[in-house]
Amino acid sequence: MALGAALWRASIRHQPTGGALAPGNFAVVVGLLLGAAIGNKAVFLLERPDVALAMWQGQPVWPGQSIVGGLLGGLIGVEIAKALTRQTRSTGDAMVWPIAVGLAVGRVGCFLAGLHDDTYGLPTALPWGVDFGDGVRRHPTQVYEIAIVLPLGWSLHRARFATPGAAFKVFLSSYLAWRFAVEFIKPVPVAWPLGLSGIQWTCLVALIVYLPLTLRALRPAP
Numbered sequence: 001m002a003l004g005a006a007l008w009r010a011s012i013r014h015q016p017t018g019g020a021l022a023p024g025n026f027a028v029v030v031g032l033l034l035g036a037a038i039g040n041k042a043v044f045l046l047e048r049p050d051v052a053l054a055m056w057q058g059q060p061v062w063p064g065q066s067i068v069g070g071l072l073g074g075l076i077g078v079e080i081a082k083a084l085t086r087q088t089r090s091t092g093d094a095m096v097w098p099i100a101v102g103l104a105v106g107r108v109g110c111f112l113a114g115l116h117d118d119t120y121g122l123p124t125a126l127p128w129g130v131d132f133g134d135g136v137r138r139h140p141t142q143v144y145e146i147a148i149v150l151p152l153g154w155s156l157h158r159a160r161f162a163t164p165g166a167a168f169k170v171f172l173s174s175y176l177a178w179r180f181a182v183e184f185i186k187p188v189p190v191a192w193p194l195g196l197s198g199i200q201w202t203c204l205v206a207l208i209v210y211l212p213l214t215l216r217a218l219r220p221a222p
Contacts, residue, residue: 028091031081032074039073040065047198048189064118067103068179068202071172092168093161100153100171104146111142121185139185148178166217173214176203 043066045052051064078091110119114132121139123129129137152174156167180203188197196204 027081027085028078028087031077031079033077035077035080036070036074039076040067040070042066042073043069043199043202046202049198050190066199066202067106068176068199068206071099071175072202072206075172090165090168092165096167096171097153097157100149100157103149103153103175107142107145107149111140118189119186121182122187124185141182141186144182145178149175161217162220163217166214169210169214169217173207173211176207176210179203180207 044064045055046069047066048064082088082091107119110117114120115134119142120130120132121141121144123136124139125137126139128140130140130143131137153171156171159167161167180200183197183200183203186197188195190198192198192201
């Protein structure tokens with residue numbers, strides 16, 4: 001929902017005529033929503049192959065969601081839709097602040113859900129550790145993320161870059177790096193090679209692809 005609202009805002013802001021319902025813009029919105037829906041389930045199942053196996057065996061389980069998957073899937077869906085409708089303008093920068101707010105609001109919900117949401121951190125003796133209901137104080141990683149994404153999103157929203165789309169690229173690369181790092185203080189449901197979680201491998205591969213594009217967008221204009 002946050003991603004859809006963000007792109008809706010972006011399309012209206014950058015399209016003087018036609019608005020979000022113009023054919024090209026509508027295709028981008030559809031691409032975003034479909035990509036995000038597919039991505040958030042796919043990356044969750046990569047994170048939890050045990051759930052994927054249970055679904056394959058016909059057990060009554062329901063897959064969760066992955067914010068990282070939603071962002072990456074939405075990005076891919078948007079780029080495919082823009083290619084099909086031959087759009088070249090960047091829509092990402094106007095999405096940065098709405099996405100940051102959406103992430104923060106979502107993490108408030110994760111925090112309030114406690115142990116049922118599986119987004120909490122490892123046990124800690126630090127004074128700000130939170131007991132989510134089982135008597136164990138854990139890293140409130142949901143709060144950490146709110147403290148990261150809101151200042152990051154606001155600063156990039158206010159910044160002015162020479163290259164259109166640079167703010168979004170910096171935001172997404174920074175978020176992927178953050179998620180890779182914070183997973184080290186969260187339980188790993190299923191360990192992949194090198195002991196990394198599925199989310200960490202997703203972030204790592206995405207950064208290998210996306211970080212060079214981000215650095216290129218930050219180069220000064222000749």
